[in-house]
Amino acid sequence: MNDEREGDDIAENELPHPDFRCGFVALAGRPNVGKSTLLNALIGFRLSIVSPRPQTTRHRILGIATSEAGQILYVDTPGLHRGAKRAMNRSLNRAVRSAISEVELAAQVIEAGRWTDEDEALYEALAEQKIPRLLVINKVDLSKDKTALLPFVAELTGKHHFESVHYVSALKRKGLDALTSDILARLPVRAPVFGEDEITDRSERFLAAEMVREQLMLRLDEELPYATTVEIEQFKDRPDGLAEIHAVIWVEREGQKAIVIGQGGAQLKAIGTSARRHMERMFDRKVFLRLWVKVREGWVDDEAMLKQFGYTD
Known part of the structure; x- marks a missing residue:
């Protein structure tokens, strides 16, 4: 760096x-x-x-x-x-x-x-x-x-x-x-590292996961967000100009899964709708977002899973 x-x-x-x-x-x-x-x-x-x-x-x-x-x-x-x-x-x-x-x-x-x-x-x-x-x-x-x-x-x-x-x-x-x-x-006298219009080196894929996680932090019970993370399984631009994004919300227990989904799927729908709107503003194009909730017990204490989810030094 x-x-x-x-x-x-x-x-x-x-x-x-x-x-x-x-x-x-x-x-x-x-x-x-x-x-x-x-x-x-x-x-x-x-x-x-x-x-x-x-x-x-x-x-x-x-x-x-x-x-x-x-x-x-x-x-x-x-x-x-x-x-x-x-x-x-x-x-x-x-x-x-x-x-x-x-x-x-x-x-x-x-x-x-x-x-x-x-x-x-x-x-x-x-x-x-x-x-x-x-x-x-x-x-x-x-x-x-x-x-x-x-x-x-x-x-x-x-x-x-x-x-x-x-x-x-x-x-x-x-x-x-x-x-x-x-x-x-x-700071030292030095040529710029990035172009003048660039704001980050992070990919849209990474930012999409963060925007879903933000909604989890804002909407769920106080302790639950710490047991959740988001993994983008698919991010592709379709010929019709739509960004199609498939994301998995990982939790540690079945009871947490039920909370994220909510009654009749209402909570998950609200999370997805708000995250999609944020993505469309940031990515400057329409987004089709699909969310799944999956359980992986103990992922917060699993070094291999943490690396899979992007938690690296």
């Missing part, structure tokens, strides 16, 4: 201008601090799925933001868990550690006014990489008295080293210009 070319070695005609900058930046944090919402706001496109529940992000997602000044390659990571007992959680933690080892800069995202053991564990993991670290305090719009954050930040930065501190609201898109400018200034 790292570009092996150094800025000094790039011919001038490869750069849009002499000070064009490009590099990989990890958006890292514990679960549910708003990393995916922040990524979407920074690239100006709804790429990462979002829900109110932790562990919504399970894969590294690359979001590309290109401007006249440079190209920032944001890596949205899963939340880092402490005491991960299940294979799924261990896989997510490996994905986080792998991602932060391959970037030039890390933005540690925390929730305004909170610093937990998981935040501390991530800080220690970032410190091991010896890369510049920015502190991004998200959800500041939820703080009625923002001056109350100052002692919290003073104590935090007195014990932890960050190159700079940014107060943002990803949801309200506040504080993002200053954050973007700071990131760009710290």
Whole structure:
């Protein structure tokens, strides 16, 4: 993932201008601090799925933001868990550690006014990489008295080293210009890696699975989404211009299957309808989506199944 070319070695005609900058930046944090919402706001496109529940992000997602000044390659990571007992959680933690080892800069995202053991564990993991670290305090719009954050930040930065501190609201898109400018200034002079119109390196097949999973996260009972995943069995463009997508929703038990399907199939139909509409907007064409629900006991703790479902480092 790292570009092996150094800025000094790039011919001038490869750069849009002499000070064009490009590099990989990890958006890292514990679960549910708003990393995916922040990524979407920074690239100006709804790429990462979002829900109110932790562990919504399970894969590294690359979001590309290109401007006249440079190209920032944001890596949205899963939340880092402490005491991960299940294979799924261990896989997510490996994905986080792998991602932060391959970037030039890390933005540690925390929730305004909170610093937990998981935040501390991530800080220690970032410190091991010896890369510049920015502190991004998200959800500041939820703080009625923002001056109350100052002692919290003073104590935090007195014990932890960050190159700079940014107060943002990803949801309200506040504080993002200053954050973007700071990131760009710290990246190397380098030619862009991707075209100016590209927003991710992920395939439509991957994004389709994520959009189905997002609806599962939003619509199902509180504990159930963690026992579900989505596998795309078929994705093809038909001669009539329709994208035909067949997806399997995997659960761990028969009782969970019944919940996903719902009475008379109503829940599954609602999940499919909403996911299809999101796909049509993102893929800019009509979509025919078919969903099945299947049971595989213990898949969350099965390393081979996790790899089959795309949970890799």
